[in-house]
Amino acid sequence: GAGVSQSPRYKVAKRGQDVALRCDPISGHVSLFWYQQALGQGPEFLTYFQNEAQLDKSGLPSDRFFAERPEGSVSTLKIQRTQQEDSAVYLCASKPGGDYGYTFGSGTRLTVV
């Protein structure tokens, strides 16, 4: 597609519920990133994929967070047993290999109640 597409745009989850957030990057983009943006804050790095390989997951806040990109295109960020502190906007970005331009999606706003 023309841009990075994320779905759903908004998600309300009850505390303890599992959620899955989807990112559809720009076709052919090798690198894919997930960021978490808490209210009033800048985006914080969660994890990085190069094709299907997850090369860095150092930013994932707990083992309740899990990301995958099995075929090197679409990625899913899964949060198990959601907590109120997980409420944030989750941003996905992709970029071609060897390039400096990061294209961000519109994000998924997760609210845990």
Add this chain to the structure above:
Amino acid sequence: AQSVAQPEDQVNVAEGNPLTVKCTYSVSGNPYLFWYVQYPNRGLQFLLKYITGDNLVKGSYGFEAEFNKSQTSFHLKKPSALVSDSALYFCAVRDTHDYKLSFGAGTTVTVRA
């Protein structure tokens, strides 16, 4: 380690006046620097980047930024602000040896008519 500081939470200017949003950075190597803008309920939109070359970088919507290595700064500027420039602005840095962006906390710009 890499980090970004945006010392001003808010910047208020009158339409037609110059706009400056400050950013300083810290990296261990050479920096790649970026500015993004975020409108309410939207993702991050790319404005401009500095990779190498001319210290004055021109970007979208009439914005420009000047890379100053000695002051480790990358301030965003616009000679004549518009009401439509009101938004949240993020500065981001990447070390040449890294792949992930580190963001500042953001600066809210309000341009009054």
